[in-house]
Amino acid sequence: MEDIEKPFETKELTISMGPQHPATHGVLRLVLNLQGENVTKCTPYVGYLHRGIEKLGENRTYFSALPLSDRLDYISSMNNNVGYVNAVEKLFGIEAPERAKFIRTMVAEMGRISSHIIWLGTHVLDIGATTPFLYAFREREVIMDLFEMLCGARLTVSYPRVGGVRNDISQEFLDRLYEFVLDFPSKMDDYETLVTENRVWKDRTVGIGVISAEEAINWGLTGGMLRGSGVDYDVRKYAPYDAYDKVEFDIPVGKKGDCYDRYLVRMGEMRQANRIIKQCIEQLPAGPVMADAPKFTLPPKDLVLKDMEHLIHQFILITKGPTVQEGEVYMGTEVPKGELGFYFVSDGTGKPYRMRVRAPSYVHASVLPRLCEGGLIADVIANIGTIDIVLGECDR
Amino acid sequence: MEPVNITEKVKEIFPEEVLDVREFRGQVSVTLRKNRIRDISRFLHDDPDLYFDYLVDVCGVDYLGRKEKRFEVVYHLYSIKHRHAIRLKAEVSADDPSLDSVTPVWIGANWHEREVFDLYGIKFNGHPDLRRILMPEDWEGYPLRKDYPLKGPAKEWRGFEDVLERSKRFRDYEWHG
Structure with missing residues (x-):
């Protein structure tokens, strides 16, 4: 005894x-x-997926480095593209036309929903709920089909281009997207019925991985990780790009900074993203989708095939790249994971002298020891789910 | 606060340290000597009018053959409270590639500085855990330096040879089920 x-x-x-x-x-x-x-x-330990994207970017022209950004966070490639082209446009000093801006905002929010849906599905699956995962992928499939309709690719889209977007959108696409937008809030209700008040879910997430607001800022956390702690920092509001200053949306914030609050924040973000898409469809202006800046944007393909001057122009831009002023630019955009920043140093040639990717997943992975140490081993799984990282972006 | 006022304030307190101020596309970068980078960071973080609480990014740039000092470590700072931003650039020479770590000010600098160390070989004094992070621990050379070959070193990394060797062995493996 x-x-x-x-x-x-x-x-x-x-x-x-x-x-x-x-x-x-x-x-x-x-x-x-x-x-x-x-x-x-x-x-x-990270780095298993390191492909040297920054080094590759330094050896390509601004146009041909765009697909590299797809491969950062491969489940929300649309948002990475939008971040990349915005940074390059800022460096070039050009601006996309209004219609292209609205389209980019719209597709970026679609990417946000699709990324958050994967996060929701896998996060709850890790903790033991299988059903929301299956429902979540059903909705993601609709978005993937819409992306395919838009540009032919489902995952690595490369649809936004420097100076605008690759092609205009069709009425059929808009109709189907609008159908989805009207339908999606009820789908959100379904997930929330399954998860939000679920006893097991709350037991596993409430009070787990708590991080205070000051500490979260000091760690450099962004996105849902920061807003879960009650800081309303969102690049879309603090430094609006594209059409975010023309649409209305709220920033959901948490209170306690635990896994459950971050869950609520991201669920709120999905509803807000849906709201933004709806406004974009309703307010979509007419006009061109590519900026009128021949020195910096590729000429339209149909003219290239017909016209000698445009062919030469395209050839020069593709092989040599555009002539860019010397200087450096940092531009952050809000991707589903947090703040994705691109920092370009231009030396006056067609290739960036330095391309730096500030990846939110990298920063969020670094906070894992802070969240996990002192907790239980089962909570490690909840913490990995809640930081919402994609290793392709973390390792670059 | 406007970026111009921020740089003036930094100049006022650290007149010896500021080498150059440049503006491009509305963004201001301040080039600094590396010696007192931690004091400057501490000041920018603590001053109530500046209050740069959020360290966005730390990265290195290699200006091989273009500038007198070969490397620059670039800090992007942002104040969530006041909504202003600034870029600091610390010059680091090739002979002595080291400077003070800013992890005591912003703990989030930890992995960023490890990455700069990993890819550029710049050492950060006072860093709690300076190890390679993206590349394997026994990797030779610093891949993001401009004189590093784009297609990698001529000799394969030892770990990769191990993997090839092992895969060859497993290919001949016979299954006795």
Whole structure:
């Protein structure tokens, strides 16, 4: 009997979680030091998906580096493209026409919904709920089909281009998107019925991975991670780009900064994204979709095939790249994960001298030890889900 | 606060440190000596009028053969409270590629500085955990330097040879089920 009275002693155990592990959402490796069920130390190892995108970008023209941005966060490539082209346009000093801006805002919000849907599905699946995952992918499929209709690609879209978008949108596309937009709030209600007040869900997420507002800012967190702690920082409001200053939307913020608040924030963001898309469709102005800046934008393809001058022009722009003023520009945009920034240093040639990608997933992965240490091993899974990282973007 | 006023304030307090101020497309970059970068960061973070609480990004740039000092470490700062931004650039020479870490000011600088160390070989004094992060720990060379070959070093990385060797072995593996 006396043996039972004594506290149970455990040896410290070190386990390697990942890089091949279904709950790490890609190739994230965590080395966990455990004392029984408690995590005493957590060390993330990233870089398994490092492809040298920054180095590649420095050796390509501004036009041909665009598809690289697709491969950053491959489940919301539309948003990365929008971020990339906005930064390049700022460097070039050109502006996209109004219609292109609205289209870009619209497709970026579609990308946001599709990314958040994946986050929702996988996050709840990790914690043990299978049903929302299946429903979530049903809605994502609609968006993927719409992307395919728009530009022929489902994942790596490269639809926004420097100076505008690749092609105009059709009425059929708008009709189908509007149908989706009207329908989507009821789908959101379905997810929320399944998850929000679910006892198991709340037990696993309320009070887990708490981070205060000051600390979150100091860590450099952005997106849902920061807003879950109650800071309303959103690039779309603080430094509006595209058509975000012309549409109305709210910024959902949390209070406590735990996994549950971040869940509520992202659910709110999906509803807001839906609202933005609806406004974009209703307010969509007529006009061209490509800026009239022949020195910096590729000529239309039909003219290239007919006309010698345009062919030469296209040839020069593709091989040499545009002539850009010397200087440097940083531009941040709000992607589903947080603030995606591009920093370009131009040396006056057609290729960026330095292309830096400020990836939100990278910053969010760095906060994992802070969230996991001192918690239970089961909460590590909840924390990986809540930081919402994509390793393609984290490792670049 | 307007970027011009911010730079003036920095100049006033650290007159020796500011080398150059440039504006391009409405964004102001301040080039600094590297020696007192942590003091400057601390000042920018703590001053109530400036209050740069959010370190957006830290990255390196290699100006091989273009500038006297080969490297620059670039800090992008933003104040969520006052909604203003500034870019700091610390010059680092090739002979002594090291400067003070700003992790005591912004803890989020940790991984960014590790990345600069990994890809440029610039050391950060006082960093809590300066290891390679994106490249394998036994990698030789610093890939984002301009003199690093684009297609990688001529000799394959040792770890990759191991993988090839092992895959060859597994290909001959016979399954006795």
